[in-house]
Amino acid sequence: MPRARVAIAFAATAAWLAACAHEPAAPAVAPGTANVAGTVRLVPHEGLPAHPASDAYGDRRLRDVQLVDYSKPGTSVVYLDLGERPGGRVELAVEESLAGARLEPHFAAVGAGGEVAVANRTREEVIVSLPALARVERIAPGATLRVRADRPGPLEIYRLGADEPARVWVSPGPWARPDASGHFALTGLAPGRVTLRAWHPRLPSAAAEVLLRAGETATVNFAIGVGRGESAHDAH
Secondary structure (H helix, E strand, C coil), X not given: CCHHHHHHHHHHHHHHHHHHHHCCCCCCCCCCCEEEEEXXXXXXXXXXXXXXXXXXXXXXXXXXXXXXXXXXXXXXXEEECCCCCCCCEEEEEEECCCCCCEEECXXXXXXXXXXXXXXXXXXXXXXXXXXXXXXXXXXXCCCEEEEEECCCEEEEEEECCCCCCEEEEEEXXXXXXXXXXXXXXXXXXXXXXXXXXXXXCCCCCEEEEEEECCCCEEEEEEEECCCCCCCCEEEC
């Protein structure tokens, strides 16, 4: 086979593999249950870049406010608003860095009724504040603070001296974090009419009413951003 044809065939194969990588296969539907899958797209306000050159606004009055990176839909969470307590556990940690102690990850999620653990992996005592729980706690080096996440919604955790908190979404039902390309899937769901929501720590939420049918996968594509409203979605 001529080299040109080999190169074309290789390029076509590479493009096909790349497309497959960005379009995950739909998960199988378990008997008697339903799935919902789709995408989350973060839409910047007119005049704002999708990929910010820095993490702060140019206005000096907003120097402590971080820009939203609209290219990272994985900082959102998609969940069913069922008033349930899925539970689970999520761990954050205060770690040393070149810029000083940092609380990582900046964003996480757990089911309502679950546990949030904050480990101190530094050599100094740290102080953290959880305003929603009306708690301020000292964590000794090597120790871990554990709290119960009973109330659905955002749980902010501040480290003393930090500009931005870490945020934990406490979900009132099954939830999923979109991947780097924005795709998500919730599987093994009970059939029926439900409310599916997409939440982001810095942008307005979006919601969709979805009819889940046994043996089928419903599709919902969210586009969330300032001024788009809760109905910014495409469902079928």
